[in-house]
Amino acid sequence: MDAAAEFEALIAGQIPLLSAMGVQVVEASAQRVRVRLPMAGNGNDKGTLFAGAAYSALVIAGWILVMHRARLAGFSAPWAAIVDASCHYAKAIREDCEAVAEFAEAPTLQPGARNWPKVRVTLGDAVAFTGTYACGERKA
Numbered sequence: 001m002d003a004a005a006e007f008e009a010l011i012a013g014q015i016p017l018l019s020a021m022g023v024q025v026v027e028a029s030a031q032r033v034r035v036r037l038p039m040a041g042n043g044n045d046k047g048t049l050f051a052g053a054a055y056s057a058l059v060i061a062g063w064i065l066v067m068h069r070a071r072l073a074g075f076s077a078p079w080a081a082i083v084d085a086s087c088h089y090a091k092a093i094r095e096d097c098e099a100v101a102e103f104a105e106a107p108t109l110q111p112g113a114r115n116w117p118k119v120r121v122t123l124g125d126a127v128a129f130t131g132t133y134a135c136g137e138r139k140a
Contacts (some may be wrong), residue, residue, distance in 0.1 A: 003028035007064045018060055021053060026098065028068050033101040035061040037123075039094065049093035058087065058129040061101035062119035066109075066133045069117070073109040077138040083116075085131040097123045104130060111137050 001009070008025040011018045021042055027034040035057050042053035063080050070078035099121050107117035115135040122128050 003068050007068070011060070015060075018056065021056065023057060023060060025064060028064055030069055030072050031102060033061050033065040033068070033099075035064070035099045035101075036096065037099065038096045040096075046092070047094065049097065051089060054089075054093065054097075054099075054123055054127055055087060055129075057097075057099040058101075058121045058123065058127065059085070059131065061099040061121050062129070062131045062133060065101040065103065065119055066107075066117050066135050069103075069107060070109050070115075070135050073111070075109070075111050075135075075137050078135065079138055080133045080135045082131050083134045085129060087127065087129045089127050091126045093123060093126045097126070099123055109135060 004025045004027055007028055011023060022038045024036040026036050037057040039049060042050055044050040059082050066080040067078055101119055101121040104118035104120045109115045117133055119131050
């Protein structure tokens with residue numbers, strides 16, 4: 001199973017809100033993650049994408065990027081959590097969209113160390129998100 005399929009299965013099994021939103025993991029590599037968010041079921045009273053749905057897609061795209069990179073760096077039981085973020089909504093979204101996550105700067109993730117990777121995520125030219133994630137290994 002490739003990384004995108006693994007994270008898709010994790011969402012389906014352990015994060016019911018994202019599963020109900022129809023979030024799909026399209027790509028998961030060491031440098032980039034793409035997450036698809038359908039407009040259907042995620043709209044608001046104005047006929048545009050609900051900002052909270054957009055934000056959820058942005059955060060999970062960054063989380064998947066950090067988690068995947070941690071696995072590749074040799075973390076046996078990685079965890080990641082968003083600790084700081086900023087988001088700029090430039091225009092309304094009226095159709096299905098993709099959140100594209102990339103590292104803002106090349107991370108050096110090390111098991112046993114304090115890791116604070118910074119991630120940039122966009123929804124086309126409509127929304128720009130920058131987030132800092134804490135990342136580490138679960139203790140037995």
